[in-house]
Amino acid sequence: MPWGDPLPDGSILTMDAYWSIGPHDWGIEVSPLAGGPAMGSTGAGVVPGWLVALDVDGTLTGPGRPDVPPETAGAVRSARASGHEIVVATGRSLVGALPIANAFGPTGWVVASNGAITARLDAQAPGGYVLVDASTLNVAPVVRMGLALAPELRVAVEDTGWGYLVNRQFADGQLNGRQRTVDGTVELWERPAPRVVLSGSGIVDKLLKPLHDLGVTAHSDGPDWIDVTPAGLSKASALEQVRNRLGVSQERTVAVGDGVNDIEAFHWAARAVAMGQASEEVRAAADETTGSVDEQGVIAVLQSLPNPRLSAQAPAAG
Incomplete structure (x- = not known):
């Protein structure tokens, strides 16, 4: 099959199929999503906290901005330190998502391009990340x-x-x-x-x-x-793969966003939170609404999460 031709049945071209077509020169390390130990897990592959999916533009920061307000970045880092798994889930390309994700530390997960790209931050890898999954059209x-x-x-x-x-x-x-x-x-x-x-x-x-x-x-x-x-992809489909990878139960998932491309993630998450400036359509799809991006409303959501490490240390009642 010549390089760049569609698959015969017109289906989504996955990364494995992509590479089977011919040589490549991306220079990107790739790790299969399925199989192998759960990254970032503890014990029997279960993360002690929640999986928290955070949109970027209009949620973590203003549209198109390359940085995150210090207060918001601090709240994200605190949530991670307490045992929650933070996933940056954005419509931005990976290039645009990485500076945001790196503001929270050298490790973590990124879902980019509305679910077409999934990457894991790794300071030792070329570019500071490992490309875990990529679907193409x-x-x-x-x-x-x-x-x-x-x-x-x-x-x-x-x-x-x-x-x-x-x-x-x-x-x-x-x-x-x-x-x-x-x-x-x-x-x-x-x-x-x-x-x-x-x-x-x-x-x-x-x-x-x-x-x-x-x-x-x-x-x-x-x-x-x-x-x-590609057909059938969304932030939600990629987040579900990350959730399975990390071993987080579905009941411990949160999604925060402000756009139409967050609605599928809202349906996927156990708790869906719309930003205050989101449209009526987006707010109607969520379980609750927080403050606007200008008010750094995502901080209140992060602070409302239970601290799993403190909970684990609490003495049993009785």
Whole structure:
């Protein structure tokens, strides 16, 4: 099978299938998600605290910011120190998610690109992380259809750990990582990718339904922006794999977010918390609402978690 061609049945191209197609030069260490001991676990593979999934933009920090307010970062570190497992779960690419995750320490988990990428922080690994799982899609049908229906479309194809290949430059701050403009469209779809970004005036009305008809996952962020990822993927699907890996019970899961792309994670979590500035649709999907991102509402959620280490040390009643 030539490099970059879709699978014969049109299914999601997993990392194993991706690498079976031909040589690669990513220079990224990869660790299979299934099998092997549970990372970050204790005892019989059970984390003593909760798995806490935290969105980035609009939850941990302001949209597009590369840092986290010190008070919020301190609250996350305190929750981790008490025994909770923190997972940064974001629509950002891995390049954009890593500075946020690293603010909480040299270890931990990251779900990026709306669930297409899962990584484990590891200070000893190249780049400071191990790529645990990556799902990709065939880019060509998405780009061809998008440009046919919206010729002025800006297209960005994610290159994990580096940035994006683009047909035209995006404005500063719109994408995480570097951009490389390619000549012609063929180079955009030479390789499968975890995500394709489509941007243009009013494209949601033109492209969202046709994209769903293609069988891919498509999330809109306003009327002019669509994130396209492989079918069947979401933050929730990736978080469930991490949960199984760590051995955390489903009853001890929390998700905090503010966007439409957090709704599946809200349905997955035992406790779902929307940020105060979230839309009515997002707040309706949550179990509760905390303060806004400007109020650093995520701190109250983290402080409300029971301290598993203190609980374990408490004497039995009677």
